[in-house]
Amino acid sequence: MLHRTPEASFVRRLPVLLIACFAVGFLGVKIAGPKLFIEAHAQNSNGTRLLRSPTVSATQIAFAYAQNIWTVPRTGGAARRLTSFQGQTTNPHFSPDGKWIAFSGEYAGNMDVYVVPADGGEPRRLTWHPGADLVQDWTPDGKSIMFSSSRATWSPSGAPRFWTVPAEGGVEEPMPLPRGYQGKISADGSRIAYRMNNSWDEERRNYRGGQNRPVWIVNLKTYDLASPPWTDSKDVDPVWAGDSVYFISDRDSVANVWDYDTGTRKLTQVTKFTDFDVKSIDSGAGAIVFEQAGYIHELDPKSGREHVVNITAAGDFPWMMPRWEDVTNRLTNMAISPTGKRVVVEARGEIFTIPAEKGDVRNLTNSSSSAERDPAWSPDGKFISYFSDKSGEYRLYIEAQDGLTPPREIVLEHPTHYYTPSWSPDSKKLVFTDTGLHVWVLDVGSGKARVVGNDPWMVPQRTLNPVWSPDSKWVAYSSRLRSMYHAIFVSNAETGETKQVTDGLADAVWPAWDANGKYLWFLASTDFGLRSQWLDMTSYDHDETFGLYLVVLKKSDASPLLPESDEDRGVGTGRRSLPPGACAGDVPAAGPDATPGEQQPPAPRGPRQPVSVQVDFDGLQKRIVSVPGVAERQYSELHSGTDGIVFYLQAAARGQGGGGPGGGGGGSELMRYRLCDRRANTFVNSVTDYDVSADGRKLVYRAATGGGGAGGPAAFAGRPPAPSLFIVDSDRTPPQPGQGRLNFSLRTYLDPKEEFKQIFNEGWRNQRDYLYVPNLHGTDWVKDKEMYGAMLPYVMHGADLNYLIDMMGAEISIGHSYVRGGDMPDVPQVQGGLLGADFAIENGRYKVTRIYDNENWNPDLRSPLAVPGANVNVGDYILAINGVELKAPDNINRLLDGTANRQTSLTINDKPTMEGARHVVVMPVATEQALRTRAWVESNRRQVEKLSDGQLAYVYLPNTGQPGYQSFNRYYFSQQDKKGAIVDERFNGG
Numbered sequence: 001m002l003h004r005t006p007e008a009s010f011v012r013r014l015p016v017l018l019i020a021c022f023a024v025g026f027l028g029v030k031i032a033g034p035k036l037f038i039e040a041h042a043q044n045s046n047g048t049r050l051l052r053s054p055t056v057s058a059t060q061i062a063f064a065y066a067q068n069i070w071t072v073p074r075t076g077g078a079a080r081r082l083t084s085f086q087g088q089t090t091n092p093h094f095s096p097d098g099k100w101i102a103f104s105g106e107y108a109g110n111m112d113v114y115v116v117p118a119d120g121g122e123p124r125r126l127t128w129h130p131g132a133d134l135v136q137d138w139t140p141d142g143k144s145i146m147f148s149s150s151r152a153t154w155s156p157s158g159a160p161r162f163w164t165v166p167a168e169g170g171v172e173e174p175m176p177l178p179r180g181y182q183g184k185i186s187a188d189g190s191r192i193a194y195r196m197n198n199s200w201d202e203e204r205r206n207y208r209g210g211q212n213r214p215v216w217i218v219n220l221k222t223y224d225l226a227s228p229p230w231t232d233s234k235d236v237d238p239v240w241a242g243d244s245v246y247f248i249s250d251r252d253s254v255a256n257v258w259d260y261d262t263g264t265r266k267l268t269q270v271t272k273f274t275d276f277d278v279k280s281i282d283s284g285a286g287a288i289v290f291e292q293a294g295y296i297h298e299l300d301p302k303s304g305r306e307h308v309v310n311i312t313a314a315g316d317f318p319w320m321m322p323r324w325e326d327v328t329n330r331l332t333n334m335a336i337s338p339t340g341k342r343v344v345v346e347a348r349g350e351i352f353t354i355p356a357e358k359g360d361v362r363n364l365t366n367s368s369s370s371a372e373r374d375p376a377w378s379p380d381g382k383f384i385s386y387f388s389d390k391s392g393e394y395r396l397y398i399e400a401q402d403g404l405t406p407p408r409e410i411v412l413e414h415p416t417h418y419y420t421p422s423w424s425p426d427s428k429k430l431v432f433t434d435t436g437l438h439v440w441v442l443d444v445g446s447g448k449a450r451v452v453g454n455d456p457w458m459v460p461q462r463t464l465n466p467v468w469s470p471d472s473k474w475v476a477y478s479s480r481l482r483s484m485y486h487a488i489f490v491s492n493a494e495t496g497e498t499k500q501v502t503d504g505l506a507d508a509v510w511p512a513w514d515a516n517g518k519y520l521w522f523l524a525s526t527d528f529g530l531r532s533q534w535l536d537m538t539s540y541d542h543d544e545t546f547g548l549y550l551v552v553l554k555k556s557d558a559s560p561l562l563p564e565s566d567e568d569r570g571v572g573t574g575r576r577s578l579p580p581g582a583c584a585g586d587v588p589a590a591g592p593d594a595t596p597g598e599q600q601p602p603a604p605r606g607p608r609q610p611v612s613v614q615v616d617f618d619g620l621q622k623r624i625v626s627v628p629g630v631a632e633r634q635y636s637e638l639h640s641g642t643d644g645i646v647f648y649l650q651a652a653a654r655g656q657g658g659g660g661p662g663g664g665g666g667g668s669e670l671m672r673y674r675l676c677d678r679r680a681n682t683f684v685n686s687v688t689d690y691d692v693s694a695d696g697r698k699l700v701y702r703a704a705t706g707g708g709g710a711g712g713p714a715a716f717a718g719r720p721p722a723p724s725l726f727i728v729d730s731d732r733t734p735p736q737p738g739q740g741r742l743n744f745s746l747r748t749y750l751d752p753k754e755e756f757k758q759i760f761n762e763g764w765r766n767q768r769d770y771l772y773v774p775n776l777h778g779t780d781w782v783k784d785k786e787m788y789g790a791m792l793p794y795v796m797h798g799a800d801l802n803y804l805i806d807m808m809g810a811e812i813s814i815g816h817s818y819v820r821g822g823d824m825p826d827v828p829q830v831q832g833g834l835l836g837a838d839f840a841i842e843n844g845r846y847k848v849t850r851i852y853d854n855e856n857w858n859p860d861l862r863s864p865l866a867v868p869g870a871n872v873n874v875g876d877y878i879l880a881i882n883g884v885e886l887k888a889p890d891n892i893n894r895l896l897d898g899t900a901n902r903q904t905s906l907t908i909n910d911k912p913t914m915e916g917a918r919h920v921v922v923m924p925v926a927t928e929q930a931l932r933t934r935a936w937v938e939s940n941r942r943q944v945e946k947l948s949d950g951q952l953a954y955v956y957l958p959n960t961g962q963p964g965y966q967s968f969n970r971y972y973f974s975q976q977d978k979k980g981a982i983v984d985e986r987f988n989g990g
Contacts, residue, residue, distance in 0.1 A: 048313045049294030050794040057098030058285040065313045066796035076310040086825035091135040102135045102145040109829035128893035130832035140189045154936035155987045156958040170889035184239045193238035193245045203810040208232045228260035239283040241301040317796045319825040325750040328722035336691045340698025344375040354744045356727045364403040368754040379694035380427040410447045424472035431466045435769040452491040455479040469513045469613040476511035484532040510638035517611035519550040540962040545632040552623040555616040583676035630680045642696040642731045644675035667704025699730035763805045784811045798822040833899030833924025836863040841888045843912035845877045852931040864922040880907035900926040953981040959989035
C-alpha cells in the first residue's frame with residue numbers, strides 16, 4: 001500500500017489547500033428547455049446571498065456575484081447580469097455620472113482593468129500589465145480610473161500603490177503616494193482616504209498586530225496627513241460621503257461601519273452588527289452600500305438608517321452544471337492487487353480499479369457528494385477497503401473488488417480523519433492511522449478497532465507508516481521520541497504489547513518486514529539533528545541522509561550479511577548455475593543462437609510458503625546490522641518484495657531535479673536491494689510513488705515524466721496529459737523503458753454543487769481535527785458551521801466557495817489560515833512580458849529611464865535589456881515592438897502582451913525618430929519583482945556602506961523561510977569582515 005502523509009488528504013477532488021477551513025446547504029436545479037438552468041434560490045425575504053463588492057449610483061446598485069458583475073435598481077428586485085464569464089470579475093465601481101462601471105476581470109487570465117456601459121455592452125480593456133490591477137475608484141472628473149497594483153514595486157512582499165488609467169485608454173500614471181491598497185478620492189479631488197497595505201490573511205477576525213494600520217487621509221496638494229482615532233483595530237475600505245470618511249472597523253470585535261467627520265474629528269459607530277462582519281463598502285450619489293451576511297445593505301448617511309436591499313440573482317452558470325469529467329490527472333493514492341492484475345487508485349475523491357491489460361476501468365464509488373480516500377486491496381484479492389465521508393464523518397468501507405455488491409460500512413469510534421490503511425497478509429485485519437497519530441488495528445470480522453501505538457508529537461513530519469509482519473501477528477511503525485528523533489516500534493496485534501526496537505540515537509523510519517519473516521528492515525539517519533526541529537532555519541540547506549539497516553529478529557538466526565567466500569564444491573550437485581551477480585528469479589540471458597535482444601522465459605514461481613515470525617526482544621538492538629553496499633543518501637518509502645528483497649526511493653541531490661527534498665520535481669530513483677547479491681541497483685528511474693503486491697512479485701509505479709524503466713524516461717513532446725502507471729515484475733531483472741505501461745483514462749459524472757458541499761464539510765472537519773487546541777480558541781464551531789453553511793446554496797463559483805470557507809475559518813482567529821486553489825473554470829491564459837526597465841513619455845515616445853541589471857548572470861534575475869549584445873541604454877527610445885510602431889498614448893504593455901519568454905523584436909534609437917533606428921531581439925520576463933527587489937536591496941547596501949564608511953554590513957531577509965536563510969548566508973558571510981551588520985527585515989514575507 002502506498003503510504004502518504006495526512007497533509008495529502010487535504011487535497012480532495014479539487015486541489016483546495018485548507019490549512020484552516022469548513023456546512024451544508026442545497027442548490028436549486030431546474031429544467032429549463034434543453035439545458036439545465038442553475039439558480040441561486042431566494043430562500044428568505046432578503047433574496048440571494050453572497051453578493052459582494054457593491055457600488056451605487058443615483059438609480060442602480062452594481063455588485064459581484066458568482067464572479068460576474070450585476071446591476072439592480074436601488075429598490076431591489078431581479079438583478080441584471082452585465083458580464084457572463086467563467087473566470088473572475090470583481091471590484092465594480094460606478095463612474096461619477098453613473099453611466100459606466102469600471103471593474104477588474106481576468107478575461108485573458110490576468111486581473112486587469114475593464115470598463116463597461118452601466119446599461120450593458122462589451123467590456124473594454126484598459127490595462128495589460130501581467131500583475132493584478134484592482135479597481136478602487138474613479139477620479140472625480142470621471143476621466144480616469146484609480147486602481148491598486150504591485151507593478152513597479154520594490155517590495156518582496158508585493159506592496160501595492162495607486163495608479164490611474166484614462167477611461168478612454170492610454171498610459172497608466174502612478175499617484176503621488178508610495179503605497180496604497182484600498183482608497184477613494186474626495187468629491188472635490190483634494191483629498192484621498194486610503195488603506196496603506198493589504199493583509200496576507202484578509203478574513204481573519206479580531207486580528208491585532210503589525211498588519212493593521214489606521215485609515216490615512218492625505219491632502220493631495222499639501223500632503224498633510226490626518227487619521228481617525230486608532231489604537232490597533234483593523235480599519236479598511238474607506239469611502240467619502242461629504243466631508244465624512246466611512247470605513248469598516250472591528251474595534252468593537254465585529255467589523256462594522258464607522259463614520260469619521262473630518263471637520264469635527266468626531267468618530268461615530270454607524271452599524272452595530274453582532275454576527276457577521278461588514279465585508280466591503282462604497283459610496284456614491286448620496287448613499288452608502290455595503291456587504292454584510294452575504295446581503296447588500298444601503299445606508300443613508302444623513303439619517304443613519306440602513307436596510308437590506310432584497311436582490312435576486314438568477315442566471316445560467318455552465319460551469320456549475322453536472323457533467324462527465326476526465327479526472328485522470330487527479331490520480332493520487334494507489335495500491336496494486338495481490339497478484340498485479342489490477343491497480344486501485346483514488347482520483348478526485350473516487351475509487352477506480354485499472355486493469356493491467358484486459359478489461360475496463362471500474363468506478364467503484366461514483367459519488368460527487370462524498371470523498372473516498374486511501375484504497376487498499378485485501379491480499380486474498382476479494383475486497384477493497386477505503387475511507388469515505390458519505391455519512392458526514394469518515395468511516396471505513398469494505399467493498400467487493402468487482403463493485404457489484406453494496407459496501408460494508410464500519411463506524412469508527414472517534415470521528416476524525418483516517419489514513420494509510422493496510423491489510424494483514426491473512427486478510428483478517430487492517431491497520432491504519434488517524435489525525436491524532438494513533439495506530440489502530442481493526443478486526444475485519446467484528447469491526448472492532450483498538451489503538452496499539454501512537455506518536456506523541458504533532459509536527460509536520462508524520463511518519464508512523466505501520467506495516468504488518470508476514471504472519472499477521474505484529475505491526476511495526478516509527479514514532480517520535482521526546483528528543484524528536486524517530487525510533488522503530490513493534491506491537492503485538494493480539495496483545496497490544498509494544499517494544500522499542502532502535503535506541504533513538506539515530507532517526508529510524510520506514511520499517512519493512514522481510515517476506516521470510518526473519519528480518520525487519522528500516523532506514524536510519526545519524527545526521528538528522530538539524531532537521532529534528534522542523535522550524536529551525538539552520539536545517540533548510542541540510543538534507544539528512546539515511547542508511548539501510550536490518551535487525552535479525554530471532555536469537556538463533558545468523559545475520560544474512562556474514563562474510564562470504566567462494567569455494568569449489570565440484571560438479572554434479574544438480575543445482576542450476578547462475579551467472580555472476582545474478583540471483584534466483586533473474587531472467588536468464590539469451591542463448592548463443594538467439595536473435596539479438598532475445599531473453600529466455602523466466603522460470604515459473606511457486607506459491608509463497610506461510611511463515612511464522614518470532615521476535616526475541618532480549619538483545620534485539622545488538623542484532624541490528626548495517627547493510628553494506630548502500631551509500632548514505634536521501635532515502636524514503638522502504639517496502640519489502642519477495643524474500644531478501646527491499647525497495648526504496650532515492651531522491652536526487654539538491655539542485656539535480658529530483659522529486660525529493662533536494663530535487664526539483666523530476667522524481668526519484670526506485671532502488672532495489674537484494675540479499676542474494678548484496679547489491680543496491682536502480683530498478684526504475686524517475687518515479688514519484690510505487691506499491692508492491694501482496695505476493696511481492698509485482699510492482700506498480702508512477703513515472704514522474706511518463707517514460708519509466710531503468711534506462712530512463714522515454715522522450716515525449718510536451719507535458720503528458722495524464723499520469724503514467726506501470727506494472728512490472730519486482731523480482732526479475734529491471735524493466736525496460738515503457739515496459740508494463742497501463743493504458744487508461746478515468747472519468748466520473750461530476751455534480752459541482754454536490755461536490756462543493758463535501759468540500760465545505762471537509763474544510764470544517766479539517767479545522768476541527770487539526771487545530772493545535774481542541775477548543776478552537778473558544779468559538780462555537782458547530783454554530784459557525786450552521787451560520788456559514790446557510791450561504792452554501794448560493795455558491796455558484798469555486799472562488800466564492802473559497803471565500804465562504806475562508807470566512808468560516810476566520811471565526812477561529814488564527815494566523816496562517818488560508819484557502820487556496822480549487823478547480824476553477826478554465827480561462828484563456830496569455831502571459832504578458834516585461835522589459836525590466838522604467839520609461840517616461842518624452843516627445844510622444846517611450847524613453848528608457850532605468851534598466852534593472854543587477855545580476856544578469858543569475859537566471860532568476862535576467863534583465864532583458866541588459867543582455868550582452870542588446871546594447872540598449874538609458875536614454876534610448878523604444879519605437880516599435882514586433883514591427884508595430886509604439887507612440888503615446890498607446891500602452892506599451894498592450895504590445896508586450898503574450899511576449900513573456902518569447903523572442904521579441906524591439907526597434908531602438910537614441911532619438912525619437914525612426915531614422916537610424918536599429919532592431920534588437922530580446923526575451924521579456926513574466927515578472928520584474930525580483931529585479932526591482934534586488935535593486936532596492938543593493939541600493940540599501942550601498943547606502944549603509946557609504947554612511948558607515950565601509951564599517952557596517954547590510955543583510956536583507958525577505959522572509960523566514962529558505963529564501964531568507966539563503967539571503968542571510970549570502971550577504972552576511974560575504975561581509976563578515978565588517979565591524980557590525982544591519983539586518984533588515986522590513987516587508988518580510990513571513
